[in-house]
Amino acid sequence: MEEMVRSIGFVCPECGAPEQRQLSVFAFSGGMTEVHCRRCGKSKTKIIRNGDRILITTPCIICNERHTVMCSAHDFLYEPILAFSCVNSGLDCCYVGREDIVKMGLHKLIDILNAAGDEAEQKANRTVLKETILFEAMLQISDRMDRNKVRCECGAEAWDVDVRGGNIDIICGSCRGRLRLTAVTMEDLEEISAMEELCIPKGEGDR
Numbered sequence: 001m002e003e004m005v006r007s008i009g010f011v012c013p014e015c016g017a018p019e020q021r022q023l024s025v026f027a028f029s030g031g032m033t034e035v036h037c038r039r040c041g042k043s044k045t046k047i048i049r050n051g052d053r054i055l056i057t058t059p060c061i062i063c064n065e066r067h068t069v070m071c072s073a074h075d076f077l078y079e080p081i082l083a084f085s086c087v088n089s090g091l092d093c094c095y096v097g098r099e100d101i102v103k104m105g106l107h108k109l110i111d112i113l114n115a116a117g118d119e120a121e122q123k124a125n126r127t128v129l130k131e132t133i134l135f136e137a138m139l140q141i142s143d144r145m146d147r148n149k150v151r152c153e154c155g156a157e158a159w160d161v162d163v164r165g166g167n168i169d170i171i172c173g174s175c176r177g178r179l180r181l182t183a184v185t186m187e188d189l190e191e192i193s194a195m196e197e198l199c200i201p202k203g204e205g206d207r
C-alpha cells in the first residue's frame with residue numbers, strides 16, 4: 001500500500017525561496033511538526049495537531065507577518081488542496097494538499113509576486129523617464145532663452161515659466177500670453193528640440 005503523504009508549501013519571506021515538503025500523515029498524528037525553509041532556515045511553518053483540529057502557523061511572503069489558521073484534521077489529511085490566505089492581502093500564502101496541486105499553487109504565487117515586482121520596477125523606470133524628458137525639455141527651453149529665441153507677439157521680452165505635470169507654460173510677463181509645451185513622451189521632446197524659436201501667442205493681459 002502506498003504511504004499516504006501530504007505536501008506543505010509556502011514561500012519564505014526571509015529569502016524568497018519556495019519551500020515544499022512531503023510529510024507522511026504519521027507526522028501529524030499528534031504534537032507539533034515544523035517545516036523550515038531549507039535555503040535559509042530562517043522561517044518555518046508550524047503544524048499542531050490538537051484532537052480533530054489542526055492549527056497552522058505560517059510565515060507570509062506578502063505581508064511579512066505570521067498567520068495562524070485552523071482546519072479540521074480530516075480536511076488537512078484528505079482535501080486535494082487547502083489554500084490559506086493572508087488576512088491582509090487575501091492572497092494565498094500557504095498550501096496543504098496533494099504534491100502536484102501544492103506545486104501549482106506555489107508556481108502561481110511566485111508568478112504573482114514576480115509580476116508585482118516587475119510592475120513596481122516598470123513604474124519606477126517610467127517615473128525616471130518622465131523626469132528625464134521634462135528636464136531635457138527645460139534645458140532646451142532655457143537654451144532658447146539664452147539665445148534670445150523666445151519672443152511674444154506683443155513684443156515683450158520677459159516671461160515666467162510654469163511647470164505642472166508634464167506641461168511647461170511659458171508666460172509673457174507683459175500680456176500674460178501663454179505658450180504651452182507638453183513634455184511627456186520622447187516625441188514631445190523631439191518636437192521641442194526641433195523648435196528653433198518659441199513664439200508666445202499674444203494674451204489679453206491679466207484677467
Ligand SMILES: [Zn+2]
Pocket residue numbers: 012013014015016017037038039040041042043
Ligand atoms: Zn528562506
Ligand SMILES: [Zn+2]
Pocket residue numbers: 060061062063064065067086087088089093
Ligand atoms: Zn500576510
Ligand SMILES: [Zn+2]
Pocket residue numbers: 152153154155156172173174175176177200202203
Ligand atoms: Zn506678450
